[in-house]
Amino acid sequence: MTAQVSQRQWFNDIIEQGQQAMHSADLPCLNETRKHARQAIQQLAIPSRKQEAWRYSDLDKLFKQTYRVQDEPFTALEKGDIDSWVYSEEESYRLVFVNGDSVPHLSNIHNLPDGVIIGSLRAVLSTDMTLAAKWLGQNVWQQQDVFSELNHALANDGLFIHVPENVRVDKPIEVAYVNLSLEQNVLAQPHSLVVLETGAQAKLVERFISTGDSEYFFNGVTELSLGSNATLQHYRLQDESMNARHLSRLVLQQDTASEYHGVNLATGGAWSRTDIYTRFAGQHASCHLDGLYTVGAQQYSDFHLDVQHSVPNCRSRENFRGIIYGKGRAVFDGRILVEKDAQKTDAQLSNKNLLLTSDAEVDTKPQLEIYADDVKCSHGTTVGKIDPNQIFYLRSRGIAEHEARKMLCLGFAEEILAQVDDADVHDFIQAQVAALFSGQEGVL
Amino acid sequence: MLTITDLHATVDGKPILNGLNLQVNAGEVHAIMGPNGSGKSTLAHILSGREGYQVTQGSVVYKDADLLALDIEARAHQGVFLAMQYPVELPGVNNMTFLRESVNSVRRARGEDELDAVSFIQRVREKAELVELPDKLLKRNVNSGFSGGEKKRNEILQMALLEPTLAILDETDSGLDIDAMRVVANGVNALRSPEHAMIVVTHYQRLLDYVVPDFVHVLANGRIIRSGDKSLAHELEEKGYGWVIEEAAA
Numbered sequence: 001m002t003a004q005v006s007q008r009q010w011f012n013d014i015i016e017q018g019q020q021a022m023h024s025a026d027l028p029c030l031n032e033t034r035k036h037a038r039q040a041i042q043q044l045a046i047p048s049r050k051q052e053a054w055r056y057s058d059l060d061k062l063f064k065q066t067y068r069v070q071d072e073p074f075t076a077l078e079k080g081d082i083d084s085w086v087y088s089e090e091e092s093y094r095l096v097f098v099n100g101d102s103v104p105h106l107s108n109i110h111n112l113p114d115g116v117i118i119g120s121l122r123a124v125l126s127t128d129m130t131l132a133a134k135w136l137g138q139n140v141w142q143q144q145d146v147f148s149e150l151n152h153a154l155a156n157d158g159l160f161i162h163v164p165e166n167v168r169v170d171k172p173i174e175v176a177y178v179n180l181s182l183e184q185n186v187l188a189q190p191h192s193l194v195v196l197e198t199g200a201q202a203k204l205v206e207r208f209i210s211t212g213d214s215e216y217f218f219n220g221v222t223e224l225s226l227g228s229n230a231t232l233q234h235y236r237l238q239d240e241s242m243n244a245r246h247l248s249r250l251v252l253q254q255d256t257a258s259e260y261h262g263v264n265l266a267t268g269g270a271w272s273r274t275d276i277y278t279r280f281a282g283q284h285a286s287c288h289l290d291g292l293y294t295v296g297a298q299q300y301s302d303f304h305l306d307v308q309h310s311v312p313n314c315r316s317r318e319n320f321r322g323i324i325y326g327k328g329r330a331v332f333d334g335r336i337l338v339e340k341d342a343q344k345t346d347a348q349l350s351n352k353n354l355l356l357t358s359d360a361e362v363d364t365k366p367q368l369e370i371y372a373d374d375v376k377c378s379h380g381t382t383v384g385k386i387d388p389n390q391i392f393y394l395r396s397r398g399i400a401e402h403e404a405r406k407m408l409c410l411g412f413a414e415e416i417l418a419q420v421d422d423a424d425v426h427d428f429i430q431a432q433v434a435a436l437f438s439g440q441e442g443v444l
Numbered sequence: 445m446l447t448i449t450d451l452h453a454t455v456d457g458k459p460i461l462n463g464l465n466l467q468v469n470a471g472e473v474h475a476i477m478g479p480n481g482s483g484k485s486t487l488a489h490i491l492s493g494r495e496g497y498q499v500t501q502g503s504v505v506y507k508d509a510d511l512l513a514l515d516i517e518a519r520a521h522q523g524v525f526l527a528m529q530y531p532v533e534l535p536g537v538n539n540m541t542f543l544r545e546s547v548n549s550v551r552r553a554r555g556e557d558e559l560d561a562v563s564f565i566q567r568v569r570e571k572a573e574l575v576e577l578p579d580k581l582l583k584r585n586v587n588s589g590f591s592g593g594e595k596k597r598n599e600i601l602q603m604a605l606l607e608p609t610l611a612i613l614d615e616t617d618s619g620l621d622i623d624a625m626r627v628v629a630n631g632v633n634a635l636r637s638p639e640h641a642m643i644v645v646t647h648y649q650r651l652l653d654y655v656v657p658d659f660v661h662v663l664a665n666g667r668i669i670r671s672g673d674k675s676l677a678h679e680l681e682e683k684g685y686g687w688v689i690e691e692a693a694a
Binding site for chain 2: 387388389390392393394395396397398399400401403407408410411412413414415418
């Protein structure tokens with residue numbers, strides 16, 4: 001068997017098992033989507049390092065492992081099993097997904113503002129399929145590949161948020177995607193849909209976490225749609241087990257004068273990749289993507305950004321930083337496409353990396369593709385070490401060398417954290433990164 | 445307190461210090477003057493433990509122990525402080541956090557209790573007032589976007605907080621206007637006491653009008669070629685370094 005054939009079989013095995021595990025009558029409205037996806041998987045190329053988008057992503061270990069869709073929704077988890085939250089239960093709307101399925105008894109979405117829906121996609125599709133179905137899959141056309149189709153082929157649940165016109169969600173929404181494997185390595189595949197209608201506003205924190213050192217494959221797809229003048233603050237915090245494999249696809253569509261600010265933190269996972277696609281559907285919209293990744297030990301961490309300016313007068317900012325140590329490997333691939341009609345585009349992309357050890361590695365690839373002639377665009381990338389003059393300065397003030405290095409790493413991260421407007425999120429991330437570095441005195 | 449004997453040092457194999465002798469006792473302020481390239485900054489850096497210098501001969505005894513055997517941070521714990529000529533910027537590192545970590549690191553090393561947040565802030569405010577460093581600069585990142593004068597005042601603030609027994613000021617006056625220099629000098633003078641000693645490295649005499657030294661030494665070609673009291677500084681200001689170097693060569 002050639003590698004392509006055996007890898008396609010890997011997908012087909014998962015789908016076969018997944019279909020049996022899912023209740024056959026479950027959400028029949030998705031049957032057509034699932035069927036299309038199953039067919040697409042037979043046709044699409046299997047990612048390999050020969051393809052530019054997968055050049056640095058080693059999938060061999062993934063394809064060697066067997067993953068299974070969980071037979072029953074997970075109900076054994078208790079509230080106390082999730083020990084940290086960004087917000088208290090009173091000051092937020094809270095949702096929990098375990099292995100991709102919503103777990104109502106851990107969630108708290110009472111007293112929502114009029115017309116706002118926050119909940120499980122499965123629950124929404126079960127009662128009224130017209131609203132969600134209108135949006136589902138509308139945005140993913142441009143990034144079709146076997147993994148997104150695998151997600152569609154077994155689409156079953158995920159986050160659903162719908163905020164009607166001119167409504168502001170009064171409290172932040174905190175979503176925890178908890179993943180755990182017991183006897184078998186689990187495949188978790190939430191398909192999430194976030195729709196903000198004209199003038200709507202919301203703040204969403206999505207957290208990707210594990211229990212213990214679970215080994216699993218998370219293959220999530222999130223579709224975001226911002227109507228005219230809508231505003232979304234979106235924090236995505238991935239802090240999964242060091243045995244986890246995490247693939248996230250985020251597809252963002254922005255209408256006129258909408259504003260999106262996304263902050264992406266990736267600290268966990270043996271292998272983690274996030275692809276973000278942004279498309280402007282109307283003028284004067286603004287998209288601001290920030291990111292911080294820490295990559296140590298044998299970790300692999302990857303961000304792919306694809307920002308498409310197809311209409312005039314939009315603004316985009318991408319600002320990502322990485323701290324890589326041990327034998328960590330990081331990849332950053334950021335592309336800004338400015339199409340012919342997208343005059344007066346204002347786009348900036350920056351990626352800065354700190355390599356702390358000689359075994360650490362980063363491949364960074366910023367790309368500007370410009371077909372319009374009246375634009376303001378820039379991109380830059382740096383890879384550096386900690387400045388020995390800075391270490392000397394701190395040590396000469398009595399601060400031990402390992403502490404000095406830690407302070408400088410946190411300082412490097414802080415330049416991204418300073419962009420986090422929400423104080424609770426800022427402090428949560430800062431504490432998480434500080435705790436991460438505290439255990440790393442020998443390797444930082 | 446500090447005894448430097450026959451100190452020889454090289455940078456990348458090039459001799460910079462060639463048999464330097466200096467005795468500093470508690471309570472004394474010593475000015476080290478000399479032309480560019482005479483080894484003034486090298487001396488300051490070697491005392492603080494900066495890497496990149498090879499001591500090839502001689503000894504530095506501080507508080508009856510071998511100073512050169514101590515790590516950089518251990519020297520700070522023992523009360524050695526270098527106010528730098530070019531303080532580095534530390535992006536993303538909050539000044540207040542840095543100052544507190546510095547003070548508490550030194551206190552921990554000395555077996556003293558850490559200062560709690562409230563008493564620390566009180567102390568910083570008090571010392572910041574002394575060097576006229578605005579509150580907003582305490583909240584900014586260390587030296588980031590500070591003017592030359594603000595960086596130097598931040599150095600003196602650190603010195604005031606750490607109360608070193610041996611403070612070394614490396615061209616602290618460079619780049620300061622007269623008002624800034626007066627402020628910096630006030631901060632330095634506040635630390636003068638029978639227990640504290642200082643080495644003031646400077647190219648010009650004018651700082652010494654404000655921080656009046658007990659001894660003035662002329663450093664040339666890596667050696668102290670003449671020592672005197674504060675009147676020597678005035679003489680150098682008037683006549684330059686040429687005559688001292690010539691006399692020393694004769």
